[in-house]
Amino acid sequence: xVTSFAHAQAHPATAARAPKHILGTxxxxxxxxxxxxxxxxxxxxxxxxxxxxxxxxGAVDAARGEMSGAExxxxxxxxxxxxxxxxxxxxxxxxxxxxxxxxxxxxxxxxRHEQAATHAAEGYARSTxxxxxxxxxxxxxxxxxxxxxxxxxxxxxxxxxxxxxVATHLIGTDAFQECDTIGITRHxxxxxxxxxxxxxxxxxxxxAFHIATHGRPGPVLIDIPKDVQVATGEYIVPETIAHQSxxxxxxxxxxxxxxxxxxxxxxxxxIFYTGGGVIxxxxxxxxxxxxxxxxxxxxVTSTLMGLGAFPASDDKWLGMLGMHGTYEANYAMNxxxxxxAVGARFDDRVTGRLDAFAPxxxxxxxxxxxxxxxxxxxxxxxxxxxxxxxxxxxxxAWEAEGLHAQPLDEWWRRIEGWRSxxxxxxxxxxxxxxxxxxxxxxxxxxxxxxxxxxxITTEVGQHQMWAAQHFGFDDPNRWLxxxxxxxxxxxxxxxxxxxxxxxxxxxxxIAGEASVQMNIQEMATAAQYRLPVKLFILNNxxxxxxxxxxxxxxxxxxxxxxxxxLPDFVKLADAYGWTGIRIDALGELDAAVQRMIETPGPVxxxxxxxxxxxxxxxxxSGASHVDMILGSSDVSGTMxxxxxxxx
Amino acid sequence: MKIKTxxxxxxxxxxxxxxxxxxxxKITGLFSARGYNIESLTVADISADHALSRIxxxxxxxxxxxxxxxxxxxxxxxxxxxxxxxxxxxxxxxEIALIKVAGTGDKRIEALRLAxxxxxxxxxxxxxxxxxxxxxxxxxxxxxxxxxxxxxxxDVARTGVVAMARGN
Numbered sequence: 001x002v003t004s005f006a007h008a009q010a011h012p013a014t015a016a017r018a019p020k021h022i023l024g025t026x027x028x029x030x031x032x033x034x035x036x037x038x039x040x041x042x043x044x045x046x047x048x049x050x051x052x053x054x055x056x057x058g059a060v061d062a063a064r065g066e067m068s069g070a071e072x073x074x075x076x077x078x079x080x081x082x083x084x085x086x087x088x089x090x091x092x093x094x095x096x097x098x099x100x101x102x103x104x105x106x107x108x109x110x111x112r113h114e115q116a117a118t119h120a121a122e123g124y125a126r127s128t129x130x131x132x133x134x135x136x137x138x139x140x141x142x143x144x145x146x147x148x149x150x151x152x153x154x155x156x157x158x159x160x161x162x163x164x165x166v167a168t169h170l171i172g173t174d175a176f177q178e179c180d181t182i183g184i185t186r187h188x189x190x191x192x193x194x195x196x197x198x199x200x201x202x203x204x205x206x207x208a209f210h211i212a213t214h215g216r217p218g219p220v221l222i223d224i225p226k227d228v229q230v231a232t233g234e235y236i237v238p239e240t241i242a243h244q245s246x247x248x249x250x251x252x253x254x255x256x257x258x259x260x261x262x263x264x265x266x267x268x269x270x271i272f273y274t275g276g277g278v279i280x281x282x283x284x285x286x287x288x289x290x291x292x293x294x295x296x297x298x299x300v301t302s303t304l305m306g307l308g309a310f311p312a313s314d315d316k317w318l319g320m321l322g323m324h325g326t327y328e329a330n331y332a333m334n335x336x337x338x339x340x341a342v343g344a345r346f347d348d349r350v351t352g353r354l355d356a357f358a359p360x361x362x363x364x365x366x367x368x369x370x371x372x373x374x375x376x377x378x379x380x381x382x383x384x385x386x387x388x389x390x391x392x393x394x395x396x397a398w399e400a401e402g403l404h405a406q407p408l409d410e411w412w413r414r415i416e417g418w419r420s421x422x423x424x425x426x427x428x429x430x431x432x433x434x435x436x437x438x439x440x441x442x443x444x445x446x447x448x449x450x451x452x453x454x455x456i457t458t459e460v461g462q463h464q465m466w467a468a469q470h471f472g473f474d475d476p477n478r479w480l481x482x483x484x485x486x487x488x489x490x491x492x493x494x495x496x497x498x499x500x501x502x503x504x505x506x507x508x509x510i511a512g513e514a515s516v517q518m519n520i521q522e523m524a525t526a527a528q529y530r531l532p533v534k535l536f537i538l539n540n541x542x543x544x545x546x547x548x549x550x551x552x553x554x555x556x557x558x559x560x561x562x563x564x565x566l567p568d569f570v571k572l573a574d575a576y577g578w579t580g581i582r583i584d585a586l587g588e589l590d591a592a593v594q595r596m597i598e599t600p601g602p603v604x605x606x607x608x609x610x611x612x613x614x615x616x617x618x619x620x621s622g623a624s625h626v627d628m629i630l631g632s633s634d635v636s637g638t639m640x641x642x643x644x645x646x647x
Numbered sequence: 648m649k650i651k652t653x654x655x656x657x658x659x660x661x662x663x664x665x666x667x668x669x670x671x672x673k674i675t676g677l678f679s680a681r682g683y684n685i686e687s688l689t690v691a692d693i694s695a696d697h698a699l700s701r702i703x704x705x706x707x708x709x710x711x712x713x714x715x716x717x718x719x720x721x722x723x724x725x726x727x728x729x730x731x732x733x734x735x736x737x738x739x740x741x742e743i744a745l746i747k748v749a750g751t752g753d754k755r756i757e758a759l760r761l762a763x764x765x766x767x768x769x770x771x772x773x774x775x776x777x778x779x780x781x782x783x784x785x786x787x788x789x790x791x792x793x794x795x796x797x798x799x800x801x802d803v804a805r806t807g808v809v810a811m812a813r814g815n
Contacts, residue, residue, distance in 0.1 A: 187677070370721065370722065
């Protein structure tokens with residue numbers, strides 16, 4: 001948010017001089033911002049050297065002497081290994097922006113809306129495992145960031161948000177661009193800080209990173225009044241963060257791990273149900289999961305957030321479970337005698353009707369957040385701890401006890417029966433001028449890009465579910481989607497953030513024509529930094545998932561779900577200096593996808609798809625895993641009030 | 648369709664927290680955001696350096712919800728510990744109330760006589776009023792207040808419950 005500080009406060013003579021000065025600054029800044037990807041050297045490796053004071057008290061960085069609050073913040077970010085910040089300037093963060101001018105080691109990405117800064121930071125974080133960093137101004141800058149902060153809280157994404165605040169003496173006076181950022185973000189952050197003394201900035205920034213990345217990851221906000229950015233203080237580097245009260249349990253109970261191994265060994269119908277926690281626990285957790293599955297021979301299903309932790313190309317992969325999960329995954333969950341939940345939280349999108357969820361299964365729940373255990377589904381064995389530690393611990397117990405799995409042939413025979421339903425099949429007219437089914441478009445994209453191990457982001461809606469169903473992920477951190485909050489407008493900025501972290505990788509946002517418009521202004525960001533992101537729009541001219549629910553529940557009364565007055569996306573591409581490609585018929589699809597991949601720079605693809613297509617299988621509201629709708633012929637068009645009341 | 652409600656148990660939680668700005672809002676906000684009940688809540692700092700506060704919360708909920716409340720409180724960054732004093736634990740609960748009664752003649756005499764029965768102290772008096780201080784379990788305070796209603800009660804201030812486990 002650009003403030004009108006000059007108009008509000010400056011003397012007319014000062015204001016008249018200002019533009020000349022600003023213009024001079026802008027030229028230098030533009031040169032910095034035009035830096036292409038991958039050319040910036042990254043300093044600082046997260047290891048703080050030279051800190052020698054007594055443990056806990058922290059070390060004063062005496063070599064540098066007193067620094068401004070803004071300088072302390074940037075030095076702390078550098079010491080913590082931060083190379084990229086997503087942000088938008090404004091009056092209350094101008095001191096930090098001025099300090100950034102002298103820190104070219106930190107690349108600042110100028111977004112076009114603060115919400116996009118938060119999603120870009122999420123994309124950066126989810127694709128790297130490192131926390132994403134956001135810088136916004138006070139008032140509207142902070143409130144615009146709230147959606148992305150909440151998204152990061154729901155999906156356990158490590159994020160640091162630095163927000164400017166009005167000067168200390170103005171807090172509480174309804175000053176220009178003042179809002180109660182701490183109050184507003186108190187319940188959508190993992191923790192937040194208001195810093196009133198520049199000498200506290202060093203410890204607080206370090207502590208914020210510690211909190212954001214330890215235990216269940218999440219967003220941490222630091223609110224910094226403008227005078228605290230200007231005033232000087234000492235940069236105190238805490239030697240180790242031994243937080244007095246925040247000590248999440250990461251080491252699982254050893255006895256519970258042995259019990260878990262024994263329960264798995266005695267199960268006849270076991271299934272692994274894995275979630276985003278396995279991704280958050282790092283690639284070692286994915287590797288341990290694969291090893292444990294190999295040892296036990298059990299099938300694997302995953303939540304939306306967990307895709308990629310177990311390879312989709314593996315025989316033991318049943319596909320995603322839940323509302324738009326596969327027939328085989330949901331049936332296997334329903335008929336299992338043991339569910340091993342790893343880093344998943346029995347979300348309502350996963351369980352369906354709770355009293356009919358996995359009625360005959362014992363449940364082991366591995367989670368780093370104790371509050372996830374027994375929240376909606378009571379479990380038989382709770383293991384609180386890090387997923388890597390838990391999975392490797394179960395493997396160690398399995399081997400130490402010399403355990404062997406039960407013969408699972410009968411279980412697999414039944415699974416093959418459910419697989420043979422071929423629940424994801426759909427009818428595609430194969431004429432060259434035929435309309436494209438959305439699933440066909442996703443499969444074409446998958447076939448053309450799988451060799452490049454792309455990073456796929458999505459917006460929210462039907463296209464998101466089709467991408468989850470028809471695009472296969474063999475590795476973690478390559479699938480970025482808004483699962484918990486379901487934020488339309490997430491995918492495109494998340495792709496921008498992921499592309500900054502992976503300049504040489506193919507990053508594709510699969511979008512709907514409605515969702516993409518929620519942050520479409522970021523086309524300018526991609527153009528400015530010459531990011532080669534690909535925006536692949538499944539355009540059916542409907543808010544498809546809303547329309548699908550209206551067909552299921554409200555007798556097809558299409559209240560406000562038509563995407564009217566759409567822009568011409570190819571002309572929009574032209575307007576922003578992108579390449580635009582439109583696909584109308586099946587015969588054009590594969591060649592156009594190839595052209596998208598081969599075109600350097602950002603590309604928007606307006607892929608026209610069958611408008612009436614809906615996303616199946618589907619567990620309707622209030623139904624159990626075995627009451628899936630497999631196709632539109634099963635749709636009755638209405639529901640009772642109890643089902644209507646469920647989201 | 649009607650909204651359903653479920654039956655609830657009363658639990659007393661002792662929560663030790665960092666004594667920092669906004670902590671009370673964080674705790675009460677968690678209760679309102681997740682739809683938990685607060686029957687009473689007291690807070691004061693308890694350490695020599697004023698770094699820690701103890702919050703005593705009386706809440707109502709089915710056992711699964713109480714378990715969630717404890718887990719949700721426990722994962723907040725400034726929370727050091729959460730103890731359910733009601734859960735298999737003998738504990739004492741006390742509350743202080745200040746109770747103002749106005750009146751003359753028989754009602755005034757009766758109020759003073761009842762205060763003596765309840766071991767309430769007179770902490771302020773005029774020719775036509777008393778302020779009583781009463782300490783005890785909430786039920787005792789409730790009963791005293793109910794009796795005072797008949798004797799010219801005009802004002803009540805209660806602290807809410809503080810509680811502690813018995814023994815060591």
